[in-house]
Amino acid sequence: MKKTLFAIITILFLGTIARADEGMWIPALLQRNEAEMQAMGMKITADDIYSINHSSMKDAVVLFGGGCTGEIVSEQGLLLTNHHCGYGWIQRHSTMEHDYLTDGFWAMTPEEELACPGLTVTMLKNMVDVTDKILTNVTPETTDEERAEIVSKNIKRLVEEMQKRSEYEVSVESFYQGNQYFLMYNEVFRDIRMVGAPPSNIGKFGGDTDNWVWPRHTGDFSIFRIYVGPDGKPAEYSKDNKTYKPDYHFTISLKGVEEGDFTFVFGYPARTNEYLPAVAVNQEANVIYPVVVDLRTKILDIYNKYQEKDAKVRIQYANKHAGLGNGWKKWMGVIEGIRNFKGIEKKQAFEEAYLDWCMKTRSRIPYMHALKDFTPVYEEYEKYRMATTYFTEAGLSIELIEFAANFAQITEVTKDTPQEEIDELVNALKSAAAVFYKDYYQPIDEEVAIAMLKAYREAQPEDFRPEILNEIDRKFKGNVQSYVDYLFGKTIFTSEEKVNKFLDEFNPSKVKKLEKDPAIVAANSMMDFYVENVMAKSRECNTKINNLRRVYMEGQMKMIPEVYPERNLYPDANFTLRVTYGKVGGFKPKDAVTYRHYTTLDGIMQKENPNIYDYVVTDRLRELYEAKDYGRYADKDGSMHVAFIAGNHTTGGNSGSPILNANGELLGLNFDRTWEGTMSDLIYDPSICKNISVDIRYVLFLIDKYAGCQRLIDEMTIAE
Ligand code: ARG
Ligand code: ASP
Numbered sequence: 001m002k003k004t005l006f007a008i009i010t011i012l013f014l015g016t017i018a019r020a021d022e023g024m025w026i027p028a029l030l031q032r033n034e035a036e037m038q039a040m041g042m043k044i045t046a047d048d049i050y051s052i053n054h055s056s057m058k059d060a061v062v063l064f065g066g067g068c069t070g071e072i073v074s075e076q077g078l079l080l081t082n083h084h085c086g087y088g089w090i091q092r093h094s095t096m097e098h099d100y101l102t103d104g105f106w107a108m109t110p111e112e113e114l115a116c117p118g119l120t121v122t123m124l125k126n127m128v129d130v131t132d133k134i135l136t137n138v139t140p141e142t143t144d145e146e147r148a149e150i151v152s153k154n155i156k157r158l159v160e161e162m163q164k165r166s167e168y169e170v171s172v173e174s175f176y177q178g179n180q181y182f183l184m185y186n187e188v189f190r191d192i193r194m195v196g197a198p199p200s201n202i203g204k205f206g207g208d209t210d211n212w213v214w215p216r217h218t219g220d221f222s223i224f225r226i227y228v229g230p231d232g233k234p235a236e237y238s239k240d241n242k243t244y245k246p247d248y249h250f251t252i253s254l255k256g257v258e259e260g261d262f263t264f265v266f267g268y269p270a271r272t273n274e275y276l277p278a279v280a281v282n283q284e285a286n287v288i289y290p291v292v293v294d295l296r297t298k299i300l301d302i303y304n305k306y307q308e309k310d311a312k313v314r315i316q317y318a319n320k321h322a323g324l325g326n327g328w329k330k331w332m333g334v335i336e337g338i339r340n341f342k343g344i345e346k347k348q349a350f351e352e353a354y355l356d357w358c359m360k361t362r363s364r365i366p367y368m369h370a371l372k373d374f375t376p377v378y379e380e381y382e383k384y385r386m387a388t389t390y391f392t393e394a395g396l397s398i399e400l401i402e403f404a405a406n407f408a409q410i411t412e413v414t415k416d417t418p419q420e421e422i423d424e425l426v427n428a429l430k431s432a433a434a435v436f437y438k439d440y441y442q443p444i445d446e447e448v449a450i451a452m453l454k455a456y457r458e459a460q461p462e463d464f465r466p467e468i469l470n471e472i473d474r475k476f477k478g479n480v481q482s483y484v485d486y487l488f489g490k491t492i493f494t495s496e497e498k499v500n501k502f503l504d505e506f507n508p509s510k511v512k513k514l515e516k517d518p519a520i521v522a523a524n525s526m527m528d529f530y531v532e533n534v535m536a537k538s539r540e541c542n543t544k545i546n547n548l549r550r551v552y553m554e555g556q557m558k559m560i561p562e563v564y565p566e567r568n569l570y571p572d573a574n575f576t577l578r579v580t581y582g583k584v585g586g587f588k589p590k591d592a593v594t595y596r597h598y599t600t601l602d603g604i605m606q607k608e609n610p611n612i613y614d615y616v617v618t619d620r621l622r623e624l625y626e627a628k629d630y631g632r633y634a635d636k637d638g639s640m641h642v643a644f645i646a647g648n649h650t651t652g653g654n655s656g657s658p659i660l661n662a663n664g665e666l667l668g669l670n671f672d673r674t675w676e677g678t679m680s681d682l683i684y685d686p687s688i689c690k691n692i693s694v695d696i697r698y699v700l701f702l703i704d705k706y707a708g709c710q711r712l713i714d715e716m717t718i719a720e
Contacts, residue, residue, distance in 0.1 A: 021582035021647035021686040023570040024269050026175070027058055028127045028182075030579055033568070037581055041262030043662045049266070049579060052126050055247035057664055061266045061577065062189075063122040064656055069267035070121060070224065071658040073252065073666065074715040077226035077244030078195065079121065080699070081656035082671045083203030086222030089116050090197045091319075104199035106707045113193040113225055115237045121192050121226055124577045125168050125185040133158055134172065134181040144547040151178070158183065167233075175571040177275070177546070177553040184576065189226045189244065191237045196223035196709060198702050199618060205604065207614030208325045212333060212675040214595055216643045216692050217604045220655075220671040221699045223712065250658060251717045252696055253665035256635050257584045257644050259597055264581035265648040265670050265691065267657025269573035272681045275553055277374045278347035280545075281682050283382060285338045288389055289331040291459070295393045296328040298451045306444050314613070316439040330678045337679035337688065340590075346683065357559045367555030370548045377548065381541040383464070387534045390460055394452040395526045399445045400493050403436050404519035405527060411515055415508045426503045433503075437496035442488065449484045464533070468525035491519040573651050582647030587688060589676040598695070601625050601640040624705055632720065633701035642698045645674060645690040651681050659693045665719055668693035 025033050027050035034046040050058045064070035068085035072078065083090075087101075093114050094100045107113040134154045138147055155172045163170045168185040175182060197203060202219040210216055226244035229235030257263070276284075303321050307314040338344065351371060358368035396402045410425050457469045457480070476483040492498040502510070514520055560567055586597040605625060609615040624630070628638070635641045648659065650670055657670040670693045673680065677689035704713050 021689070022649050022684040023568060024272070024573050024578040024580050024649055024651075025570055026127075026182075027124075027266075027577055027579050028129075033579075033581075037262070037264070040581065040583065041662045042264070042581070044664045048664060049264075057248060057250070057266060057660075058124060058577065059246055059248040060250050061123075061658065063268045063575075063577075064224075065119055065121075067270065067653055068655045069653065069657040069670075071266075071656075071666070071669075072226070072246045072249045074249055074717070075245055076715055077228075077246060078249075078712065078715060079192075079224040079226060080221055080658075080669060081224065082220045082669060083197060083200075083218075083222045084220060084671070085656045086194065086197055086224065087204075089119060089194055089224075090222065092116075093194060100197060101200050104197055104202070104707065105194065106196045106709045107194070108709060108711070110243075113195050116192050116194055116224070117237055119192045119224075121189045121224075122169075123187045123189070125187055127185070127576075128183045129180065130158060130172065130183045131179075131181045144543075155181075173574060173576050175574065175576075176557065176569075177550045177572075179550065179554050179557060180571065182576070187234060189228065189234045191227035191235055191241050193225050193227060194222075195225050196703065196707065196712065198222075198706070201616045201618060202621065202702065202706075205614070206607065208322055208329070209614050211326060212329050212672060212678060214589075214645055214674040214690070214692060215599045215603060216672065217599050217601075217607060218643065218671065218694065219698055219702055220694050221669055221702075223703075249717065250660070250664075250666040251719050252700070253661055253663075253667055253719050254632060254697055254700075255661070255719075256641055256695065256697060257598070257646075257661070257667055259585050261584040261646075262581065262662045263584055263646045263648060263659050263667060264579055265650055265654060265657045265659050266579050267577070267650075267654045267670065268575055269578050269580075269651045270575050270653030272573040272651050274572055274682065274684065275549070275556055276347075276682065277371060277552065278344050278351060279374050279378045281338065281347055282344050283378055283385070284682065285335050285343070285679075287382060288385055289335050291386070291389055292393050293328055293331050293335070295397070295452065295455060296324050298455065299397055299448055300325060300328060302444055302447045302451065306441065313441050313444070316441055317444065320439070329675070333675040333678035334682065337676060337685075338683065340676075341679070341683070341685050341688065343679060343683040353563060354555065354559055357563055358555070364555070364558075366551060367558075370551035370555060374545070374548055374552070377541055377544045381538070381545070384534050384538040384541060387460065387464060388530070388538060390456050391466075391526060391530045391534070394456040395466070397452050398449045398522075399436075399440060400449070400488070400491065400519050401523045401526065403432075403440075404491070404493050404517070405523040406432055407514065407520060408524070408527070410506070411511055411520065413508050413511055417508065422506070422508075426506055430500060430503055433496055433499050437499075442494050446484060446488055449487065450480055453480045453484065466526045466529035468522045471525075487518045487522065491517050493517070493519040573653070575653060580649045582649065582686075582691075584644060584646040585690075586645065587674075587690060589674070589688060595645070595674075597646070598644040599642045600635075601642060601698075604642065620706060624701075629705060630701055631705060633697040633704070635697070640698060640701060641695045643692055643694050644668065645692055647686055647689070648691040649680060649684055649689065650691040654691070659691075666696050668696045669699070 030046035030050055048056060050056055060072040062070045064081045064085055068081055070079045070081035073080055090100050090105065134151055136154060137150050159170050159172055162183060166185060168187050171184050173182050173184055198219050205218045206216065227241040228244045229241055235241055303317050307317055354371060355368060358364040413422055472478060472480060472483045488494055492502055557569060560569055584597050586595040588594050604617060607615050608617040630640050650673060654670050658666050659668045659670050661667050670691050672692040674690045674692060680689040700713060703709050
C-alpha cells in the first residue's frame with residue numbers, strides 16, 4: 001500500500017516537473033496544449049493565438065532581421081523589439097553629430113522615421129505538415145546516405161512546385177531531427193524604418209556586467225515600423241510607401257504582473273539541443289565550453305585593461321567585447337548549471353530507462369544501437385572539435401591573422417587574371433580595410449596574439465598543430481614573444497596606410513611578396529591545417545552524429561509517451577515560430593539567496609555610478625524618478641517596475657518576443673535569461689530556468705514621459 005502511494009506521488013511529482021514551463025510548441029499544433037494552458041490560467045483559446053482561417057496573434061509576431069523577434073502594436077505597423085536587436089541599425093544611423101547610440105533617437109514625425117535598407121521582417125502565413133511527402137520512398141532498408149539524398153530531392157521538388165503557386169516565400173523545415181517536416185509560407189517585408197530607441201544607458205543599462213543576470217534593470221527596447229507598397233504588399237523602400245495595416249496587433253496591458261500569473265511568449269527561438277545523449281552534453285559542457293571560456297577570459301582581460309585606459313579604445317572594442325562576452329558568460333552559467341543540477345546524471349538515468357525500454361522487443365534494437373553508437377563517434381569527434389575550437393577561438397581571435405585571411409583570394413591572382421577582376425578584388429579589400437582599421441588597436445592585438453598562441457601551442461599535440469606553431473619552436477626557440485615581435489614588426493597588416501599602399505600598387509608580380517608577409521604565412525598555415533586535417537573529419541563525424549540523433553529521437557518519440565505518459569514532447573528550436581508558457585515567479589538560485597520576480601527604478605538608482613560607463617543615469621531619468629512622475633505607468637504599489645522574470649522556456653532568437661498575459665495582452669518584451677538557468681538549451685530545470693522581460697509599462701513611460709513621443713502612444717491600443 002505504502003509503496004503504491006509512494007509511486008503515485010513520485011509520478012505526480014515527476015509529472016509536474018516534466019510538464020510545467022518546459023517546451024517550445026509549434027503554434028499550428030497548439031490545440032494539444034490548450035487544456036493545460038487554460039488550466040494554468042489562460043483565458044483565450046489556441047485558435048486566438050494561431051489560426052489560418054481568421055486573424056490571430058501570429059499575424060502580429062515577426063522574425064526581426066535574421067536573429068530576433070518583434071511584435072506589431074498598432075494599426076500602422078508599429079513594431080517593438082529589443083534595443084540589442086536594433087543595435088546595429090541604431091549604430092549605422094549614428095554619426096558624430098547625431099549619436100543615437102549615446103543620446104537615443106525619437107522620430108517625432110512620420111517623416112523623421114529612418115529607412116534601414118537591408119533590414120527585413122518575416123511573417124509566417126501558414127505551415128503545413130509535409131512529413132509524408134518528404135519521406136516518400138524512405139523505407140526501413142534505406143541507408144543513411146540514400147535517405148539524405150531522397151530527402152533533399154523531395155524537399156527541392158516540393159519547394160519548387162509550391163513556390164510556383166504561392167505569392168509567399170516557401171521553404172521546408174525539419175523538426176525532431178528529421179522525423180517531421182513542415183512546409184512554411186512566409187511573407188517578407190523589406191521597407192522597415194527606425195522609429196525610436198532610448199539612449200544606451202537605458203537600453204543597455206548594466207551593459208555586459210549585468211548581461212544574463214537577475215536582478216536586471218535594462219530598458220531593452222527599440223521601435224521600428226513596417227512600410228508597404230501602395231497595393232499593401234511588401235515592397236522595397238520608396239518614399240511613396242505607406243504604413244502596413246496588419247491583420248492583428250497586440251493590445252497593451254498596464255496591469256503588470258503578479259507572482260503566479262500565467263504568461264506566454266510567442267517568438268523565434270533559434271537553437272536548442274534538449275535530446276542529446278549524456279556523452280554529447282558532457283563533451284559540450286565539460287570539455288569544449290571550459291576551453292572557450294578560458295580563452296575568452298584571457299582575451300576579455302586584455303580588452304578590459306586597454307578599454308579602461310582609453311575612451312577611444314572603449315568604443316572601438318565595445319562591440320567585439322559584447323560579442324565575445326555574451327557567449328563567455330552564458331557558457332560559464334551552463335557549465336555551473338549542469339554541475340549543480342546534475343544534468344549529466346539526469347541524462348544518464350533517462351538513458352538507463354531508455355535502454356530498458358529498448359530491451360523489451362527486438363524491433364527496438366536499432367534504437368538501442370543509436371544510443372550506444374554515440375560514444376565512439378563522440379570520442380573520435382573530440383579531437384576535431386578541439387582543433388576547430390582552437391582554430392576559431394584562439395587563432396582567429398588574433399585580429400591581424402583573421403584580417404589577413406581575407407587576402408587569400410588575391411594571392412591567387414596570376415598574370416592571366418582579367419584586370420577588371422583584380423580591380424574588383426582590390427576595391428573590396430580596401431573597403432574591408434577601412435572598416436577593420438577603424439576599430440583596430442595594435443597593442444591589444446599583440447597581447448592577444450601572445451596569449452592565444454601560447455594557449456594554442458600548449459594545448460594541441462605537436463602532430464596536431466598548424467605548421468606555424470611548430471615553427472615558433474624551430475625558428476624562435478619556442479619563444480612566443482619573439483615570434484609575435486617578428487610578426488607585428490614585419491607584416492604590412494598593422495597599418496591601413498601600408499595595406500592601402502600595397503593595394504594601390506598591386507599587380508600580379510606582387511603576389512610573391514604578399515605570400516611572404518608573416519601575417520599571410522600565419523593565416524595560411526592555420527587555414528591549411530584546418531582544411532586539410534580537421535574539416536572533412538569533423539563533417540564526417542557530424543554526419544554520423546546527425547544520423548544517430550535522428551534514430552535516437554525517433555526512439556525517444558516512441559519511448560517517452562509509453563514510459564513517461566505525463567511528459568509532452570516538443571521539437572528542438574529551429575528558428576521557426578513557437579509558443580512557450582509559464583508562470584511569473586521568483587526563485588532560489590543558491591543557498592540563502594531568493595530572487596523576487598520584479599525590479600524597479602529604485603534599483604537603477606542604487607546601481608547608478610557616473611564613473612562606470614554601464615551605470616550612468618541621465619539627468620532626465622533621475623528628475624522623473626525624483627518627481628515620481630510615472631503617470632498611468634506606475635504599478636499599483638506606486639513604483640516604476642522595470643523588468644520581471646517568469647518560467648518561459650526561451651532561447652537566443654526569442655529576444656524581442658512579446659510576453660503576453662492570460663488574455664493575450666502585451667506585458668513586456670523578452671530579452672534574456674537568468675545566468676543560473678542558461679543550461680536550458682541543453683537541459684531544462686523549471687526551478688532555475690527563467691526568462692527576463694522588460695515591463696511594457698517602463699517602455700511606455702520612456703516613450704511618453706522620457707522622450708515625449710506622444711504620437712506613438714496615441715496609435716497603440718492600451719488596456720488600462
Ligand atoms: N544575453 C542576451 C542574449 O543572449 C544579449 C543581451 C545583449 N546585451 C549585452 N550587454 N551584451 O542575446
Ligand atoms: N538574449 C537572447 C536573444 O538575444 C535571449 C536568450 O538567449 O534568452 O535572443
